[in-house]
Every structure is written in structure tokens, then in C-alpha cells.
Amino acid sequence: MGFFDRFRSRADEAPLPGLAPLLEARGLPLELPGLAALVPGFEAHRKAGEREAWADAVARCHSQGLPLPEPWIEAQDHVLPELVPAWRAEREDRWSRGFIDGLSQRIRVGGLAIPAAWLTLWDQSADDVLDLALDHLRQRSEGAFERLPSGAYAGPWHDGLDAARLLLPEVWQGLFKDQHPFLAIPAAGTLLAAPQILLPKLMDEVGRSLKSGAKPLQLAVIERVDDQLMAARLQDPHPMSAPQRELKHMDLIEALRAQEQDLDPALGVPAPVSMVKTSQGRPLLLALWTEGAPVLLPETDLIAFAARNGEPLGIFARQTLPRIQELRGEGVPIWGPRRVRYDGFPTPEQLSRLERFATAEQMKALQAPGGDRRAAPRPGSGALPLNVQGAAALPRHLQGAGLGMQGSE
Secondary structure, three states: OOHHHHHHHHHHHOOOOOHHHHHHHOOOOOOOOOHHHHHHHHHOOOOHHHHHHHHHHHHHHHHOOOOOOOOHHHHHHHEEEEEEEHHHHHHHOOOOEEEEOOEEEEEEEOOEEOOHHHHHHHOOOHHHHHHHHHHHHHHOOOOOOEEOOOOOEEOOOOOOOOHHHHHOHHHHOOOOOOOOEEEEEOOOOOOEEEEHHHHHHHHHHHHHHHHOOOOOOEEEEEEEEOOEEEEOOOOOOOOOHHHHHHHHHHHHHHHHHHHHOOOOHHHOEEOOEEEEEEOOOOEEEEEEEEOOOOEEEEOOOEEEEEOOOOOEEEEEEHHHHHHOOOOOOEEOOOOOOOEEEEOOOOOHHHHOOOOEEEOHHHHHHHHOOOOOOEOOOOOOOOOOOEEEOOOOOOOHHHOOOOOOOOOOO
């Protein structure tokens, strides 16, 4: 036996730390609910480092106010996957993995998304548990898509996991032979699909899902290119490019609204965000920056400035804000969409350096109640007319009539 073999043998024979002192060192009692059933899993670890990590996982659950899991032998039959907005996964800090831009996949047991600490307590890898969860969902995914009156197709399961079946390509990839597929998951219980020719119908169905009051998951439509899923990149002059931008903007507004609840009021005022359109129908995101307090500014297309008394000062392109070198922003430490904190407020001279989209008079007309809420540009002003849509529950394209050119089916 070599020297290092003798050294390892002696290390293996060293007394292993017991659960009681490990928990005591972390300020935890032995009487935690659910702990007794997990003790055999702890005792199966024959290395001190593994036992330390196990105790750390118990401590993380306790500090986050989360219950301890059932033993793996009982929980393994109940794991299922889910899809959530990426900002929500970041906010709630459970185990998650990016799926596509804007969406993350998680694992649920019953009504709870599992934290990463549970994987340690189960002594299971995330890959193995996720594969098992997908197998369980696959077993529950028999049945054919239903053709809706609009011509689009919807998943038939109605078990709250329809959107998660986006993770199972075999369930939907053969729907449209030799046709470019588009998909949508406006709510957890909804999976929609349509070929490209019926894309307007698909967006109509997204609108109907929103009107039903279901909690939004992701409104932007998804496309499958080769073997890749991604948010549909519909570029001008595609007739559905503007509606897709609106849906993406609404997804961002939803994230910003949730984010506001977690922002420290001492940092400043979250800039209100709304949606506006140019006279050509292009949707843009607009943030309102009012003088008098530090502002927490998200990344939008436009910024509307208002004096301390609320008097409009004009609307400007956000990407030209760095021209005001005297204003230094500082990133806000927060999950989800990026925000920058500005402590000062631009002077009239500084505002004149920015690219203007609407004058103060036009901005005032946009804010006025009633009418068609349009602002006509001054002769020679170069400003684009905008009409305020606001952060409405539905984009205008999804209110009332259908979107774009409708087919005969």
C-alpha cells in the first residue's frame, strides 16, 4: 500500500460529523418539520464535505422560509416541468435553467417549484430530475391538437401544463408538414400553434387568452427555425411585425410592474412606462421622467420629460441620453429588466442635445383626456406624431377586430 493510499484510508476512518452538531452550528433545531424522514439520506453520505453540504441545504431552505422536501423515493413520482418568464425565475430564486430568450424551465413537486437545495437533500442531479419530470409530462400528453374556429390549433389537455409541453417537440413538431410553425404560450394552461399563413389568427388567439383573465406567461409569439425555438423575429415590412413588437413590449411592461414591488423606495421613483405608436403604427416604449426626485429608468425607446409641476417638456429618443455627459447613471441591483438611477434632471440646454420625437405641446396633447390622443407635428419640427396607447391590458391590435389580413378559413 502506497503512502497516499494509507493517508486516504486514515481520512476515511476519521469520525464523520453528526447531524445535530452540524445543525447547531447553523443555528437550527433538530425538530424541523420533515427532517426526520430525510435523516437516512444524510447518514448515507460517507464524506464530511457531503454532510456539510447537506446541512447547508437544510439551512438554505430554513432561511428562505421553504419546507423541507419529501424523501426522493416518495417525491420522484410527482415531479413535473414548468415554463415561467425568465424574470420570474430570477425573482423567485428556485432552481431554473434558461430555455429560450425570455423563458426559463423549472421543476415542480405538487404546487411548489423546487429550490436547488432540494436536489442536494435528494442527492440527485438537476439533469436527472428534469429528465424524469419530462418523462412524466410525456406520459400525460396523449391526444391530438384541437383545431379552433379561427384556424389555429390548441393543445387539448387543459391540465395547467399545456405551455410546458413546448419542452416536448415530439408533441407539436409534426402538426404542419413542410410548413413553418409558429407557437404561443400566453398562459400556463395554453399551447397554441399555427402555420405561417395563419399567424394573424394565432395572434387573435393570444388576445382571447388575455381577455379570459388568465395570468400571462409570455405573449410574444415563438417560431421554430430548423431545430431552434426563439421569439419570432418578424421584421418590417412583415405585416405582423408591429403586433409582435407590441406583444414583446407588453411582456416587458409586465416584468417592470412586478419589479416595482421589489425596488427600494429610498433609491428613487420608478419611471412609469407606457406604449405609444408612431403615425406609421410602429409601437414604442416610453418612460416618464419627472423632475424633483431620483428616477429609476428602464431601457425604453423614448423618454418623456416633465417639470416638477408636471408641465410637459417633450419626448426624446432614449439612445441619445449619453449626449448629456453631465448626467451619470448608476445601475440598480435588482432582478429582471435593467434600470439605471439618475439623481439629477436635465436642463433645457441639455435636453436640446437629444433627438426629439415630440415637442412639449405635442406631449401635452398626448396626455390630454378625450379625443383621438394624437399630436400633430409642427411644420418643420421633424417630430414624429405619436398616439399614446399606455400600458393597456391589451394592445390595440388585439382589441376588437382581428389582426392583419385574415384568410378565408
